[in-house]
Amino acid sequence: MxxxxxxxxxxxxxxxxxxxxxxxxxxxxxxxxxxxxxxxxxxxxxxxxxxxxxxxxxxxxxxxxxxxxxxxxxxxxxxxxxxxxxxxxxxxxxxxxxxxxxxxxxxxxxxxxxxxxxxxxxxxxxxxxxxxxxxxxxxxxxxxxxxxxxxxxxxxxxxxxDDPGAASVAKLCGNFLLGTVIEGLAEALTLAEKCGLDRVGFYEMLTSTLFNNPIYKSYGKLIAEQHYQPVGAPPAIIRKDMNLVVQEAYKQDMPMPFANIVRDRLTATVALGEPDVDWASFAKRVSEDAGM
Amino acid sequence: MxxxxxxxxxxxxxxxxxxxxxxxxxxxxxxxxxxxxxxxxxxxxxxxxxxxxxxxxxxxxxxxxxxxxxxxxxxxxxxxxxxxxxxxxxxxxxxxxxxxxxxxxxxxxxxxxxxxxxxxxxxxxxxxxxxxxxxxxxxxxxxxxxxxxxxxxxxxxxxxxDDPGAASVAKLCGNFLLGTVIEGLAEALTLAEKCGLDRVGFYEMLTSTLFNNPIYKSYGKLIAEQHYQPVGAPPAIIRKDMNLVVQEAYKQDMPMPFANIVRDRLTATVALGEPDVDWASFAKRVSEDAGM
Amino acid sequence: MxxxxxxxxxxxxxxxxxxxxxxxxxxxxxxxxxxxxxxxxxxxxxxxxxxxxxxxxxxxxxxxxxxxxxxxxxxxxxxxxxxxxxxxxxxxxxxxxxxxxxxxxxxxxxxxxxxxxxxxxxxxxxxxxxxxxxxxxxxxxxxxxxxxxxxxxxxxxxxxxDDPGAASVAKLCGNFLLGTVIEGLAEALTLAEKCGLDRVGFYEMLTSTLFNNPIYKSYGKLIAEQHYQPVGAPPAIIRKDMNLVVQEAYKQDMPMPFANIVRDRLTATVALGEPDVDWASFAKRVSEDAGM
Amino acid sequence: MxxxxxxxxxxxxxxxxxxxxxxxxxxxxxxxxxxxxxxxxxxxxxxxxxxxxxxxxxxxxxxxxxxxxxxxxxxxxxxxxxxxxxxxxxxxxxxxxxxxxxxxxxxxxxxxxxxxxxxxxxxxxxxxxxxxxxxxxxxxxxxxxxxxxxxxxxxxxxxxxDDPGAASVAKLCGNFLLGTVIEGLAEALTLAEKCGLDRVGFYEMLTSTLFNNPIYKSYGKLIAEQHYQPVGAPPAIIRKDMNLVVQEAYKQDMPMPFANIVRDRLTATVALGEPDVDWASFAKRVSEDAGM
The missing domain is CATH 3.40.50.720 (NAD(P)-binding Rossmann-like Domain)
Incomplete structure (x- = not known):
């Protein structure tokens, strides 16, 4: 072979x-x-x-x-x-x-x-x-x-x-879900921090209890510590994926409000042009909008 | 004691x-x-x-x-x-x-x-x-x-x-994250279904790989099978929690786009007035908006 | 009298x-x-x-x-x-x-x-x-x-x-509509500018044709010229109004996606704390998210 | 000639x-x-x-x-x-x-x-x-x-x-603004109605005062009376325009939250498949989400 x-x-x-x-x-x-x-x-x-x-x-x-x-x-x-x-x-x-x-x-x-x-x-x-x-x-x-x-x-x-498109659909949906995890954690950790909780401590609590899961742990760590290195995938690459999600939803006559938000967070991140950061760095937009 | x-x-x-x-x-x-x-x-x-x-x-x-x-x-x-x-x-x-x-x-x-x-x-x-x-x-x-x-x-x-408000902040953030899991899964499973994938099969794949986690499994099952019983908590109760999240964010000068969406999904669910369903039933709004 | x-x-x-x-x-x-x-x-x-x-x-x-x-x-x-x-x-x-x-x-x-x-x-x-x-x-x-x-x-x-609340409802709805005009114009003028059109020229075209209206002219001028003075009303005051809109909608069991966005734009503007600007200055967030 | x-x-x-x-x-x-x-x-x-x-x-x-x-x-x-x-x-x-x-x-x-x-x-x-x-x-x-x-x-x-694309940009931005007028009015009139105001009466007040403008009058009449005929343009046609807006914004690295919402309202309207209605009929989604 x-x-x-x-x-x-x-x-x-x-x-x-x-x-x-x-x-x-x-x-x-x-x-x-x-x-x-x-x-x-x-x-x-x-x-x-x-x-x-x-x-x-x-x-x-x-x-x-x-x-x-x-x-x-x-x-x-x-x-x-x-x-x-x-x-x-x-x-x-x-x-x-x-x-x-x-x-x-x-x-x-x-x-x-x-x-x-x-x-x-x-x-x-x-x-x-x-x-x-x-x-x-x-x-x-x-x-x-x-x-x-x-x-x-x-x-x-x-x-x-048998459909050669099917696994691509699954992949797009999977990447979309990762994007929702990032935005969700970014909003949750930022609100907690603004309310006086320790950002990293709360992350550790969440990911050792309800969200004890490698995805939440690995992306959550970047977001909790606000250090977006090393680069798993850069924002521009995953933005392309999220645009594929949004366009597939359009083709299927389906609104996807979370997908719009994740895509636009990545768009803002690409527009701001920070080099050498993982795509999870779109979590920074959450902090910035909160004046932090 | x-x-x-x-x-x-x-x-x-x-x-x-x-x-x-x-x-x-x-x-x-x-x-x-x-x-x-x-x-x-x-x-x-x-x-x-x-x-x-x-x-x-x-x-x-x-x-x-x-x-x-x-x-x-x-x-x-x-x-x-x-x-x-x-x-x-x-x-x-x-x-x-x-x-x-x-x-x-x-x-x-x-x-x-x-x-x-x-x-x-x-x-x-x-x-x-x-x-x-x-x-x-x-x-x-x-x-x-x-x-x-x-x-x-x-x-x-x-x-x-020591802050008697701190654990409440954590609880609100936790419930908010559950809401993001529900909306995220609802969008992902609905898109997958519209693209020809088996809704339940895709749920099983996701929750035995990337999202192998009790939260994703338990809420995901309700959403994949579109059967929102038994009632863990009714929509009106959790909507109140999501409004507390949104109002706390307002108080902290912080935009939370995902929280707005989850709260409004629950509001629509309360407005439609279906009795005896778990709050995860707001996932139905995703299907309805897609004409299903 | x-x-x-x-x-x-x-x-x-x-x-x-x-x-x-x-x-x-x-x-x-x-x-x-x-x-x-x-x-x-x-x-x-x-x-x-x-x-x-x-x-x-x-x-x-x-x-x-x-x-x-x-x-x-x-x-x-x-x-x-x-x-x-x-x-x-x-x-x-x-x-x-x-x-x-x-x-x-x-x-x-x-x-x-x-x-x-x-x-x-x-x-x-x-x-x-x-x-x-x-x-x-x-x-x-x-x-x-x-x-x-x-x-x-x-x-x-x-x-x-006769209802002493009725005129307040009308006022809140009116202020909400002003907010939608501001966000709408901000997105339209920014996209036009990014695509190579003259921002002020396009504003003038819009408000001398389809949107020949004092509201569009007065707010549009601030947004087109990106100069948010004099202060008609500061962001914090109108944000309070938009929160009243959002809370009234909650009370009435009604989702209002545009109201959420306008309110959160004002929240970000308050969080960023720029003094002495009119509330229409939340239009800046549109440019910032676009990397301008 | x-x-x-x-x-x-x-x-x-x-x-x-x-x-x-x-x-x-x-x-x-x-x-x-x-x-x-x-x-x-x-x-x-x-x-x-x-x-x-x-x-x-x-x-x-x-x-x-x-x-x-x-x-x-x-x-x-x-x-x-x-x-x-x-x-x-x-x-x-x-x-x-x-x-x-x-x-x-x-x-x-x-x-x-x-x-x-x-x-x-x-x-x-x-x-x-x-x-x-x-x-x-x-x-x-x-x-x-x-x-x-x-x-x-x-x-x-x-x-x-001279740019043959420029007038198309203007047209897309114009159609986008019409969409924001429709969503804005739909949210405002629905909230007013839920709060006990007369829907048509409030429309008449708005469009004889602040929004005394042919666009607000003509689309507002459809929305106030909730009768979406005659058909100026059907939902599917304008949805295509809104998708062009969203895709142009993507190309220009620019988030457009209002455009996403308008596009998705039209997508839901297309998915629901009601024949022979004007595109302003997406305003119905606002009422439906409010359980009316």
């Missing part, structure tokens, strides 16, 4: 390393070549283009920034579909619109290959530990074949059926 | 029963007398008025509907302070404005007794299991003396210091 | 001056005495207390900051009701909760006098020009008798019937 | 009729042919395709549903640019994204013709009366030549300069 991995940001690099560790022969490609070096040292072959990377792959993972990058990588002039072998599987891990994966799945079908949406839940440190949660949707037989590779990067894979 | 318990709604009755089980001599009072009967059978003495109930109490617990009921019960013509022994402790468990507990604490001080804010986190079934989380704030020595009784009703007590 | 005027802020002073100009014998009172001097020079008698001011009044106008100030002025130890003659009319002009005017109307009834809610629409310059719009509600006969005095301060009086 | 008019909905038909009345030789085209008949009877030539309609036109007006329809009409296989004479002007009247007009302006430039964004403000009855307000932006010389035709359909044309 030969695997190609395209897109070696902090998430992709960690996932690729785990595929290597699990013993899969791996070819990697990244637009900026220096990011391939650590993986080369761990045993990966480095390719000079997407087309070259996937030429003899059984499976190709992609983990890129947005819908446009994924489309180019897949159907562009030097993209995956120019060389991908018949019967191969494209594990599409990026957070993109459900329709993007659906459209690319059509292109794969025409080509004689398969797309399985394979988004992952977790920050870079979780990815490095091989503890991601993986969603999976697409043609049943391809999903089955992809499973061992997904097992190498995560602690569990959830099956969302 | 003789205890009086005033206010035997579904929460209060369960808490009182656990005090009995722990061996505390207990006198109970409730406005509608028939609710005292099960506790009488379990060994409690039944009093005919608040004043009578607390006449020889070391500790008096109160668990009533709102600020006004608590004030009347405490400082009213037949209230606690007409007969409470010097040095006794009032464990004020209701969800009320921080300033209400602060004001009543002053009245206790003048009387020679103590008020310890002692709000609890958890639904009636959690209360029955003695697994509540308890917040505690007020005079240090009184907090210390109250601890064994708090231990009898909860699985842990968190100390918020 | 002898008139007393209590509360000589920028609105009250202008209204009192117009009563003098119309020939009414006038006694004035203000908590800080120096504000009475200009009116004394115009012919008013100056009183040292509310009780003294109204001792021989047929009509007493009040224009004070908030509900609490009005209650004290009316039913307090040195208040209006200690000396007001039987049959006299209290024209209650302050923006207060409907229930406040209703409650004070009861006190007047018991005293043998009348309260007519008489809120006014317009900024200080409009008040000075005698061009206010006046709302009027309360006992029919008293409303009738009050009319000539209302005519002296406004360009028209609208009758809201 | 020969004119072609493509797109004869209720707005387009009224505008075309006024061009005829002003003496311009006119060729018309509409996808569903029967709508051309009344104009044929008034003297228009009827074309069987866009390409045929514009073959000898000096000016071509387009008034179609959305961006996609406009793009197809302009650059599609049987579109305007297949036959439009060199030097001719495309007056693009539809409400579209600024970038759509910018992109089509590029296509015109390449073709040797001109695009002038020429959006109009006003309902069908205003269009029929020739009283629209017209925005105009694009190449200066083309704007100049287009002016007489714009004068025939409106009461005034406002110049937004």
């Amino acid at each position: 030969t695997i190609a991995f395209l897109g070696l940001g902090s998430m992709g690099a960690a996932m690729a390393a785990n595929l290597l560790k699990a013993g899969f022969p791996l070819t990697v490609y990244n637009r900026t070549a220096e990011k391939t070096e650590p993986l080369r040292q761990q045993g990966a072959t480095v390719a000079a283009s997407p087309a070259e990377a996937v030429r003899s792959a059984d499976i190709v993972f992609t983990m890129v920034t947005d819908d446009k990058a994924l489309e180019e990588l897949t159907t562009g002039p030097d993209g995956i579909l120019t060389t991908l072998p018949q019967g191969a599987i494209h594990a599409s891990c990026s957070t993109v619109a459900p329709d993007t994966n659906r459209r690319l799945a059509e292109a794969h079908r025409a080509h004689g290959s398969f797309l399985v949406a394979s988004p992952v839940f977790g920050k870079p440190d979780v990815a490095a530990a091989g503890k991601l949660w993986v969603g999976s949707s697409g043609p049943a037989e391809a999903r089955q074949r992809l499973k061992p590779a997904q097992d190498a990067i995560g602690q569990g894979t959830h099956d969302f059926g | 003789t205890i009086a318990f005033l206010g035997l709604g579904s929460m209060g009755a369960a808490m009182a029963a656990n005090l009995l089980k722990a061996g505390f001599p207990l006198t109970v009072y409730n406005r509608t007398a028939e609710k005292t009967e099960p506790l009488r059978q379990q060994g409690a003495t039944v009093a005919a008025s608040p004043a009578e109930a607390v006449r020889s109490a070391d500790i008096v617990f109160t668990m009533v509907t709102d600020d006004k009921a608590l004030e009347e019960l405490t400082t009213g013509p037949d209230g606690i302070l007409t007969t409470l022994p010097q040095g006794a402790i009032h464990a004020s468990c209701s969800t009320v404005a921080p300033d209400t507990n602060r004001r009543l604490a002053e009245a206790h001080r003048a009387h020679g007794s103590f008020l310890v804010a002692s709000p609890v986190f958890g639904k009636p079934d959690v209360a029955a299991a003695g697994k509540l989380w308890v917040g505690s704030s007020g005079p240090a020595e009184a907090r210390q003396r109250l601890k064994p009784a708090q231990d009898a009703i909860g699985q842990g007590t968190h100390d918020f210091g | 002898t008139i007393a005027f209590l509360g000589l802020g920028s609105m009250g002073a202008a209204m009192a001056a117009n009563l003098l100009k119309a020939g009414f014998p006038l006694t004035v009172y203000n908590r800080t005495a120096e504000k009475t001097e200009p009116l004394r020079q115009q012919g008013a008698t100056v009183a040292a207390s509310p009780a003294e001011a109204v001792r021989s009044a047929d009509i007493v106008f009040t224009m004070v900051t908030d509900d609490k100030a009005l209650e004290e002025l009316t039913t307090g130890p040195d208040g209006i009701l200690t000396t007001l003659p039987q049959g006299a009319i209290h024209a209650s002009c302050s923006t207060v909760a409907p229930d406040t005017n209703r409650r004070l109307a009861e006190a007047h009834r018991a005293h043998g006098s009348f309260l007519v809610a008489s809120p006014v629409f317009g900024k200080p310059d409009v008040a000075a020009a005698g061009k206010l719009w006046v709302g009027s509600s309360g006992p029919a006969e008293a409303r009738q008798r009050l009319k000539p005095a209302q005519d002296a301060i406004g360009q028209g009086t609208h009758d809201f019937g | 020969t004119i072609a008019f493509l797109g004869l909905g209720s707005m387009g038909a009224a505008m075309a009729a006024n061009l005829l009345k002003a003496g311009f030789p006119l060729t018309v085209y509409n996808r569903t042919a029967e709508k051309t008949e009344p104009l044929r009877q008034q003297g228009a030539t009827v074309a069987a395709s866009p390409a045929e309609a514009v073959r000898s036109a000096d000016i071509v007006f387009t008034m179609v549903t959305d961006d996609k329809a406009l793009e197809e009409l302009t650059t599609g296989p049987d579109g305007i640019l297949t036959t439009l004479p060199q030097g001719a002007i495309h007056a693009s009247c539809s409400t579209v994204a600024p970038d759509t007009n910018r992109r089509l302006a590029e296509a015109h430039r390449a073709h040797g013709s001109f695009l002038v964004a020429s959006p109009v403000f006003g309902k069908p009855d205003v269009a029929a009366a020739g009283k629209l307000w017209v925005g105009s932006s694009g190449p200066a010389e083309a704007r100049q030549r287009l002016k007489p035709a714009q004068d025939a359909i409106g009461q005034g044309t406002h110049d937004f300069g």
Whole structure:
């Protein structure tokens, strides 16, 4: 089972390393070549283009920034579909619109290959530990074949059926929920602080009782301590995801008031242009609006 | 250590029963007398008025509907302070404005007794299991003396210091966070459903991975199955709490956009007047706005 | 027809001056005495207390900051009701909760006098020009008798019937609508500017076509030019009004999403504590959130 | 000056009729042919395709549903640019994204013709009366030549300069402001009604005093009387506009809380699927949320 991995940001690099560790022969490609070096040292072959990377792959993972990058990588002039072998599987891990994966799945079908949406839940440190949660949707037989590779990067894979858009929907909803956790905690901790409670102490109480949960603990720590490093994902990246949520809701004729607020918090954060902060830093807007 | 318990709604009755089980001599009072009967059978003495109930109490617990009921019960013509022994402790468990507990604490001080804010986190079934989380704030020595009784009703007590309003702040912030969980899940599950995912299946995936947490599981089940029974707390009661949150935020010069939305969801739910549903039923508004 | 005027802020002073100009014998009172001097020079008698001011009044106008100030002025130890003659009319002009005017109307009834809610629409310059719009509600006969005095301060009086709370409802709804104009214009002008249009030019186009209206012109000018002086009313005063709107909506079981946003914009503006700006300055929050 | 008019909905038909009345030789085209008949009877030539309609036109007006329809009409296989004479002007009247007009302006430039964004403000009855307000932006010389035709359909044309996207920005901002008027009035009138005021009477007071303005009068009448006919524009059409506003704000890094709410009100209205109502009918959501 030969695997190609395209897109070696902090998430992709960690996932690729785990595929290597699990013993899969791996070819990697990244637009900026220096990011391939650590993986080369761990045993990966480095390719000079997407087309070259996937030429003899059984499976190709992609983990890129947005819908446009994924489309180019897949159907562009030097993209995956120019060389991908018949019967191969494209594990599409990026957070993109459900329709993007659906459209690319059509292109794969025409080509004689398969797309399985394979988004992952977790920050870079979780990815490095091989503890991601993986969603999976697409043609049943391809999903089955992809499973061992997904097992190498995560602690569990959830099956969302045949629709290649389904796992993307789940991913968007998951990211949306993370955004509600951040805004909720930011409002709660700020009100508590304004009322005289110790911000960090209250965070510790909440996350050792009702909200004893890794998500609340990890995001809550950033918000309680108001220190938004290291960067799991920058505001601009997740804002794009929240815009996908809002636009999918529009398409589905559905109001989402919390999603609007989270999206706009991220928009303000992008507009203010603070560099090198995690997206949870939109919690600062809550404090600022309170004059703190 | 003789205890009086005033206010035997579904929460209060369960808490009182656990005090009995722990061996505390207990006198109970409730406005509608028939609710005292099960506790009488379990060994409690039944009093005919608040004043009578607390006449020889070391500790008096109160668990009533709102600020006004608590004030009347405490400082009213037949209230606690007409007969409470010097040095006794009032464990004020209701969800009320921080300033209400602060004001009543002053009245206790003048009387020679103590008020310890002692709000609890958890639904009636959690209360029955003695697994509540308890917040505690007020005079240090009184907090210390109250601890064994708090231990009898909860699985842990968190100390918020000397300000008798502090634990109320924590309770309001906690209820606010529960409201954000409900709205967040309602939006996420509804979008997922509209996009073709199985509502219950997606709930199960979320709460066995990222949101593997009792709060998400218990509220999420109601929302996923869209069946809002049994009633943990009715919409009108929690709406009052959310209004306390919004008004405290106003007092503290702090915008809280999520709190506004949750409060207004509950307002619409009260306006629509559906009887016998848990407050999580405000999640229905999300579906209705989506034409479902 | 002898008139007393209590509360000589920028609105009250202008209204009192117009009563003098119309020939009414006038006694004035203000908590800080120096504000009475200009009116004394115009012919008013100056009183040292509310009780003294109204001792021989047929009509007493009040224009004070908030509900609490009005209650004290009316039913307090040195208040209006200690000396007001039987049959006299209290024209209650302050923006207060409907229930406040209703409650004070009861006190007047018991005293043998009348309260007519008489809120006014317009900024200080409009008040000075005698061009206010006046709302009027309360006992029919008293409303009738009050009319000539209302005519002296406004360009028209609208009758809201017998309920002394009704005109207050109208006033709160009016102020709420002004808030929506400000937020709406702020968002529209800021988006236009971000897209490359001239902010002031677009304002001029809008207010000479679709929104050719004094409200849009006067608030729009402040927002277009981003210069929030002179101060018609400061943010803290109008925030109080918007909180009355939100609380009245709560009481009436009615969600008001625009009101929440306007109130919270004003809350952020109060929290940021900029002195000496008109309340329309909450429009700045729109620009700030956009990184401008 | 020969004119072609493509797109004869209720707005387009009224505008075309006024061009005829002003003496311009006119060729018309509409996808569903029967709508051309009344104009044929008034003297228009009827074309069987866009390409045929514009073959000898000096000016071509387009008034179609959305961006996609406009793009197809302009650059599609049987579109305007297949036959439009060199030097001719495309007056693009539809409400579209600024970038759509910018992109089509590029296509015109390449073709040797001109695009002038020429959006109009006003309902069908205003269009029929020739009283629209017209925005105009694009190449200066083309704007100049287009002016007489714009004068025939409106009461005034406002110049937004050379950027063919600029007038579209103005149009989007204008529609957004109309949406804020509707939501604002709906909240104000509903609160007033809940508090016991007469809904229509209060509307009449507001629109004869502070909000004495045709927009407030015409939309306010629909909202006060809760009768949303005749249909100026249906909810689905204006929802598309509000989504363009929200997406343009996203692109410009700008939060717009009021725009989110208006858009989502329209989304709920579309989801509920009531036929044959004006878009102002989203005001019903305010009443429904209040249990009325």
